[in-house]
Amino acid sequence: MSLKAVLFDMDGVIVDTEPLHRKAYFKTFNQLGIDVSEELYTSLTGASTKKVCDTLIEKFGLSETYEEIAAIKRAHFKDYFYNDSEFDLISGVRELIQHYYENGITLILASSATMTTINMVFDKFGLEKYFSGKISGADLKESKPHPEIFIKAAEMAGENIKNCMVIEDSTNGILAAHRAGIFCSAYKSYHTHNQNYSLANMIVSDYTELEVDRMSKFF
CATH class of the missing domain: 1.10.150 (DNA polymerase; domain 1)
Structure with a gap:
């Protein structure tokens, strides 16, 4: 694994x-x-x-x-x-995405946002080349906390769920990953409020904690 x-x-x-x-x-x-x-x-x-x-x-x-x-x-x-001048990528996430990409990890975006919003973000911040696929929850029958989106994302990646990790920040997303049986890292930041992390496999507040070598103890 x-x-x-x-x-x-x-x-x-x-x-x-x-x-x-x-x-x-x-x-x-x-x-x-x-x-x-x-x-x-x-x-x-x-x-x-x-x-x-x-x-x-x-x-x-x-x-x-x-x-x-x-x-x-x-x-x-x-x-x-x-x-809005304050709108930017979350601190450390571009470096983490590049790090995974350089280490041959397949990246899939699985978001409740519409594909229009996903594409707006990808265009604005130049993320397209790093990701192998994108799924919008708005195009699915069920939304998070239903596990459908993450099961489909793992299929899109062409990997067994045991070799996949979800990065989430909301109660509904963490519950969806848990129901899909996929390892879930919860990202908790200063702007996260009232979300429940009890079902996450780990909680981080700095993206360097999710680098490949640090994750080897779980995988």
């Missing part, structure tokens, strides 16, 4: 788009005239846009469709994505 493939979540792992999503969502809530509590917003962290919109429509009895709400939110998000 050895580490052959790493399955990356994107939000909170490669980039922190969470503040951008947050700003875009709250601007959208204002536009829709609904009052979303912190508790409700936190419970939706890591869920697909469709799941968030469906929850809001049901909870607040909104007349808008999922497509209409998603379009409003997407326009705000795009604005922040290109214009």
